[in-house]
Amino acid sequence: MKKKLVMIGNGMAGVSFVEQLLKLNPHRYDITIIGAEPHPNYNRIMLSSVLAGDANMQDIVLNDWDWYRNNNITLLAGQTATAIDTAAKTVTTDKKEVVSYDELVIASGSLPFMLPLPGADKEGVIAFRDIKDCETMIETSKKYRKAVVIGGGLLGLEAARGLINLNMEVKVVHIHGYLMERQLDETAARMLQSELERQGMQFLLSKQSDTILGKKRVTGLSFKDGSQVEADLIVMAVGIKPNVQLAKDSGIEVNRGIVVDDHLQTSVQNIYSVGECAEHRGIAYGLVAPLYEQGAILAKQLAGVENEGYHGSVVSTKLKVSGVNVFSAGRFTDEPGTKALRVQDDLDGIYKKVVFQNGKVVGAVLFGDTADGSRLFSLIRKGEDFSGREKEVLFGPSGGAGAVVSSADLVADMSGDEIVCGCNGITKDTIIEAITEQSCVSVNEIKACTKASGSCGGCKPLVEAILTSTLGADNVKTIKEGICGCTKHSRDEVVEAIKKMHLTTTKEVMHVMEWDNPEGCSKCRPALNYYLGMAWPEEHEDELESRFVNERNHANIQKDGTFSVVPRIYGGVTTPEDLKKIATVAEKYNVPMVKFTGGQRIDLLGVKKEDLPHMWRELDMPSGYAYGKALRTVKTCVGNTFCRFGTQDAIKMGIDMEKKFERLNTPHKVKLAVSGCPRNCSEATIKDLGVVAIDGGWEIHVGGNGGMKLRAAELLVKVKTEEEVLEWTGAYLQFYRETANFAERTSEWAGRIGLGAIKKALETKEDREALVARIDKTLALTKDPWQQIVESDDLRKAFDALTAPASPEAAAAGDAAI
Ligand SMILES: Cc1cc2nc3c(=O)[nH]c(=O)nc-3n(C[C@H](O)[C@H](O)[C@H](O)COP(=O)(O)OP(=O)(O)OC[C@H]3O[C@@H](n4cnc5c(N)ncnc54)[C@H](O)[C@@H]3O)c2cc1C
Ligand SMILES: NC(=O)c1ccc[n+]([C@@H]2O[C@H](COP(=O)([O-])OP(=O)(O)OC[C@H]3O[C@@H](n4cnc5c(N)ncnc54)[C@H](O)[C@@H]3O)[C@@H](O)[C@H]2O)c1
Numbered sequence: 001m002k003k004k005l006v007m008i009g010n011g012m013a014g015v016s017f018v019e020q021l022l023k024l025n026p027h028r029y030d031i032t033i034i035g036a037e038p039h040p041n042y043n044r045i046m047l048s049s050v051l052a053g054d055a056n057m058q059d060i061v062l063n064d065w066d067w068y069r070n071n072n073i074t075l076l077a078g079q080t081a082t083a084i085d086t087a088a089k090t091v092t093t094d095k096k097e098v099v100s101y102d103e104l105v106i107a108s109g110s111l112p113f114m115l116p117l118p119g120a121d122k123e124g125v126i127a128f129r130d131i132k133d134c135e136t137m138i139e140t141s142k143k144y145r146k147a148v149v150i151g152g153g154l155l156g157l158e159a160a161r162g163l164i165n166l167n168m169e170v171k172v173v174h175i176h177g178y179l180m181e182r183q184l185d186e187t188a189a190r191m192l193q194s195e196l197e198r199q200g201m202q203f204l205l206s207k208q209s210d211t212i213l214g215k216k217r218v219t220g221l222s223f224k225d226g227s228q229v230e231a232d233l234i235v236m237a238v239g240i241k242p243n244v245q246l247a248k249d250s251g252i253e254v255n256r257g258i259v260v261d262d263h264l265q266t267s268v269q270n271i272y273s274v275g276e277c278a279e280h281r282g283i284a285y286g287l288v289a290p291l292y293e294q295g296a297i298l299a300k301q302l303a304g305v306e307n308e309g310y311h312g313s314v315v316s317t318k319l320k321v322s323g324v325n326v327f328s329a330g331r332f333t334d335e336p337g338t339k340a341l342r343v344q345d346d347l348d349g350i351y352k353k354v355v356f357q358n359g360k361v362v363g364a365v366l367f368g369d370t371a372d373g374s375r376l377f378s379l380i381r382k383g384e385d386f387s388g389r390e391k392e393v394l395f396g397p398s399g400g401a402g403a404v405v406s407s408a409d410l411v412a413d414m415s416g417d418e419i420v421c422g423c424n425g426i427t428k429d430t431i432i433e434a435i436t437e438q439s440c441v442s443v444n445e446i447k448a449c450t451k452a453s454g455s456c457g458g459c460k461p462l463v464e465a466i467l468t469s470t471l472g473a474d475n476v477k478t479i480k481e482g483i484c485g486c487t488k489h490s491r492d493e494v495v496e497a498i499k500k501m502h503l504t505t506t507k508e509v510m511h512v513m514e515w516d517n518p519e520g521c522s523k524c525r526p527a528l529n530y531y532l533g534m535a536w537p538e539e540h541e542d543e544l545e546s547r548f549v550n551e552r553n554h555a556n557i558q559k560d561g562t563f564s565v566v567p568r569i570y571g572g573v574t575t576p577e578d579l580k581k582i583a584t585v586a587e588k589y590n591v592p593m594v595k596f597t598g599g600q601r602i603d604l605l606g607v608k609k610e611d612l613p614h615m616w617r618e619l620d621m622p623s624g625y626a627y628g629k630a631l632r633t634v635k636t637c638v639g640n641t642f643c644r645f646g647t648q649d650a651i652k653m654g655i656d657m658e659k660k661f662e663r664l665n666t667p668h669k670v671k672l673a674v675s676g677c678p679r680n681c682s683e684a685t686i687k688d689l690g691v692v693a694i695d696g697g698w699e700i701h702v703g704g705n706g707g708m709k710l711r712a713a714e715l716l717v718k719v720k721t722e723e724e725v726l727e728w729t730g731a732y733l734q735f736y737r738e739t740a741n742f743a744e745r746t747s748e749w750a751g752r753i754g755l756g757a758i759k760k761a762l763e764t765k766e767d768r769e770a771l772v773a774r775i776d777k778t779l780a781l782t783k784d785p786w787q788q789i790v791e792s793d794d795l796r797k798a799f800d801a802l803t804a805p806a807s808p809e810a811a812a813a814g815d816a817a818i
């Protein structure tokens, strides 16, 4: 005779526990699940995506009706458990069913906290917790315009974003002075607020709601300070409270949640609790990852498998609002005894804060760039001691190598049963199984098989790393993501179509590939223009109108609407003649500033657009392409020509490289450097490609970046001769041109595909020569843009006709309008 297992609650935590139990011991119990909602188990997290229009109700079903049938589970859907008789070991439902149990699990989740405001019972006042709430919002948006969301936490902001997508005007009322104070510090919260305001959200901060106005249906909300706002819909998202009433009425010990021990056992024998309703060591969690961890332990417990018990969880969160990257984990506030490392970049809207206690990472907040989220979370969980080298956590060893632990290292360190995708409770083993047994070769396929990465998306880098480590980089299909909102086609599909169908214009690509937006946008048009030029250097005519404003003008627009002129100075070596020319032109055209750049050349700043062609004619020097996604500079040290430490001629090497690769269009800007000895005075190891002389040869380092996302280059190869340096450089640059996404720096690309893949692609001389042949073909066709404009009346007229944007803002708006 099988034992009877009854579970109250058919939600995410409970059903995940049952799934684990069935894996461990499928025949041990007759299982009955009582679920108040009339649905099979669904992904509550994804309700935000449904509301935002990114998923539909079918997409979010986790276990369909068949799953219950196939596993012989009796599901009492649409029934609420109303009483537990702990002596008779029975549960009674509102439909008067009485179910007896040997083991009972209470997984009743939480209830949304509804502010007890006068008028809170009016029509149009709802929470955001289940399918019904979601449907109500969608229906309301068809008739009404004005929505007010009370609560500027995770749920409130995701609700607000969804309502904006439903064309509602949304005001978020928040009691605190800044948003998401439970997850963010003030700096990150302010950055988040401006981004969300840009998306159309309005905020009323430090506001205490007082009364909900209206007769039968809500018409507004008034505040304690006397002000009020209009509202056709009010969504309360002010937190949750564990759903404990039934347990309490049945004599089970309840505090904030149902009190459980390390084996998820309540105060009553044979009754367990899991999920948001449970309180373990004083904590009732409100995110799924810890609930899945609880479920895994409870499954072992009830399957009779020895287990270590549940010891609590560290949590991390990610806001699911498209276009916003926010991550928070652990103890992120400044408390006595903690020290924080902060990086803030207002230009790119990036903020990173890592909190340490006794040298260990205990919390983190990231805004704008959340790529380090998984790594930081892992460091918090592992508790590794960084005493004295805390900065390595953000800047890497030697202060420049990027994050200390790569995603690859991280997954290599994970045990098979460790959860990789917190939102869906998917372990590393399950992902490996999907790859090896279900032949998944892309993150999207893994998502379809396992749901990993399908909710908040935060685990994508880890899933990708598991995929790469299991299959090898060459066998991984890159993630299929539309290159922009105008199309569902991924970068790879677009490039393949361009090559296979011999497409040569952006219009043709958009037409043949059925772009949703036939005009394209500022994201896809420059990308297509680049891919076309890369694939068909001879046939494709560069489409100036698809280029960014600086590239259209062949000059960088400055803060005040003027431009800059940067002639090429090969390897940073100039001559008195060139200097005289530059001085003469600078004087003649009243150039307000003449400045040396970080790339060892001279920048003439503050130039009027109409002077540009005259200045370039009189300079008679090649363009330095300081404005383009192209080869920028080759920085050199003096090498053995003058330096007593130098082992090789760094200057000649640098000049030869710059002369060979100048004018080359690349997915993003490319900077090179050459150092004459390992002292590396030209900082070659933070360049897209850096060459460092060693005794009897050269080292070639690749994928470095000295800018915002600091990354040390990795050693690609050691070679003996200058010819070999040029061959490897050409092959590497062409491989980057052919495989990177448009606007992806080599550092991001190399980090994404891995050094191993690059080495492999360049391994044989035959492969390198083929790549070099292709880059040479492209290089042979390049022409200096200023020389052309100066020499051709038509081009000169076309340049004159380009209206100069009045300011960088206007320039950006111009780019948006491409
Ligand atoms: C819109 C939204 C977005 C979210 N996004 C995220 C996110 O991105 N990341 C994250 O980690 N978490 C997120 N959460 C929180 C997450 O959904 C919850 O932590 C999780 O669903 C809790 O699981 P649970 O099984 O404990 O409770 P629930 O999923 O609430 O399941 C409990 C079930 O029990 C039923 N029940 C209750 N009492 C009874 C009874 N007496 N008889 C029968 N049935 C009963 C309820 O109807 C419910 O179906 C989000 C929540 C919402 C609402
Ligand atoms: N992306 C995610 O991880 C995600 C998304 C949605 C929901 N959730 C989870 O769902 C649960 C519910 O989310 P939540 O955002 O409601 O909870 P929360 O407790 O995280 O945030 C509630 C917010 O409401 C504010 N608030 C409280 N009283 C208020 C009042 N009277 N007026 C205005 N603001 C008030 C609080 O200051 C707080 O910031 C949480 O457990 C949350 O973690 C997670």
Ligand code: SF4
Pocket (backbone or CB within 6 Å): 637, 638, 639, 640, 643, 644, 645, 646, 647, 650, 675, 676, 677, 678, 679, 680, 681, 682
């Ligand atoms: S890198 Fe070496 S060769 Fe070049 S300047 Fe520095 S010390 Fe001299």
Ligand code: FES
Pocket (backbone or CB within 6 Å): 420, 421, 422, 423, 424, 452, 453, 454, 455, 456, 457, 458, 459, 460
């Ligand atoms: S952790 Fe959110 S989707 Fe995987």
